Amino acid sequence: MIQSMIRIISRKFLTYLKCIGRRKLCLVPPVVLLVVVLWPACWWFAAHTSRALLPPLPPEQPLQHFRRNRSLQHYLKHTQILIEPSSSPCGSIEEVRLITLVSSAPPRAEQRQAVRDTWAKYQRTYFVMGLYGDHVDEQLVDNYIEAKQYGDLIVYDFRDHYQNLTLKTALMLQWTLDKCPQTEFLFKTDDDVLVNPWTMDKVLAQNVDAQLLGYSRNNTYLHREEYNKWYVPRWLCHEDYVSRYLSGTGYLINGDYLPQIMQAAIHVPLVNLEDIYFTYLVAHKELGLKLTHDRRLSPIKPWFKVSCMYWDLASTHSLDPQEMRTAWAKLEGLMKGRNNTRNVCATFDWFFGSWKDYGLTFE
Numbered sequence: 001m002i003q004s005m006i007r008i009i010s011r012k013f014l015t016y017l018k019c020i021g022r023r024k025l026c027l028v029p030p031v032v033l034l035v036v037v038l039w040p041a042c043w044w045f046a047a048h049t050s051r052a053l054l055p056p057l058p059p060e061q062p063l064q065h066f067r068r069n070r071s072l073q074h075y076l077k078h079t080q081i082l083i084e085p086s087s088s089p090c091g092s093i094e095e096v097r098l099i100t101l102v103s104s105a106p107p108r109a110e111q112r113q114a115v116r117d118t119w120a121k122y123q124r125t126y127f128v129m130g131l132y133g134d135h136v137d138e139q140l141v142d143n144y145i146e147a148k149q150y151g152d153l154i155v156y157d158f159r160d161h162y163q164n165l166t167l168k169t170a171l172m173l174q175w176t177l178d179k180c181p182q183t184e185f186l187f188k189t190d191d192d193v194l195v196n197p198w199t200m201d202k203v204l205a206q207n208v209d210a211q212l213l214g215y216s217r218n219n220t221y222l223h224r225e226e227y228n229k230w231y232v233p234r235w236l237c238h239e240d241y242v243s244r245y246l247s248g249t250g251y252l253i254n255g256d257y258l259p260q261i262m263q264a265a266i267h268v269p270l271v272n273l274e275d276i277y278f279t280y281l282v283a284h285k286e287l288g289l290k291l292t293h294d295r296r297l298s299p300i301k302p303w304f305k306v307s308c309m310y311w312d313l314a315s316t317h318s319l320d321p322q323e324m325r326t327a328w329a330k331l332e333g334l335m336k337g338r339n340n341t342r343n344v345c346a347t348f349d350w351f352f353g354s355w356k357d358y359g360l361t362f363e
Contacts, residue, residue: 062163062164063272066270070270071266071269073266076171079167081156082143089179098186098204100120100186100187101128101154101187102125102191103165103190104129105132106131106133111321120152123197128175130156130157130164131155131160132160154175163272165273165274166277166278168274170262184254186252186258187251188252194315194319194323195314195315198335202314203296210292211290214251214252214291215250216247219243232271232273244284245276246291247297248274249315251275251297261282294314298314307345312345
């Protein structure tokens, strides 16, 4: 049976070959057959490969609570504090130059320990976080143990995720007003930021009258793509363009303006990007406060991991715990030889100064 079919197909094929030489019309039947067979096959292949080439589904963006309520006052009223330092952070001190509140999350214990082991030894520093994941009870037990050991945890009863950073920052500002209203400046930052306390002192001394101080981002368009980490849907913020805001990796707020900012925030609907909300929508747009740029509050880290690069910055973002400890060792080494450091780093700064102005020494 098979052999007979092969013979038939072979004869047909030879017949068509002879036919090609005599009449071009003989090509029509096989071409039609190919089109009829291959056209659906091509569609099937395209449909399946296109599915494989599509990007994955957009990441979960837990923004629906903003549809229900965008009143900061509502969220503050219904968010209870679960853990906080037993002693007052400022006590009876009449004047506090700086208090630092670090945005953290329950799983990031290693990052918090790196901060404690390094720059937090020189600054009044506290970690602020919410509740994370499904095993809240176990998490709170760990938090209580950590809080008891170090006395620097502030834990609130809210879901800790990236889209709730605006609420977390508001809780930082409110906590500072309640516990340390006499502070000259509040430094809001993240747990992957290395702070140079000696350069931070210079920044504060040179900007005593600043209202808000940080690394200024200018002429920024909001991201409308769901795949982007900084996605802001149009229904949440109709403005496409932000003229100026301070990077949320680390900015300073003058303590004199904290009450005004919190009062004004009650009337400004929440958005999910905390730096745009507090520094642009509330402070700059609603209150008309001045945003002062200082490149030393850097949202990036040096390309070249040399000591003088870190010495010149008051804060450096995006360091893992090991990088933070390594960079801190370099800073401490420079601090110990401070007189020589001034000469060495001054020469270094002179040589690379023009590069810094164009951002070429950063990644």
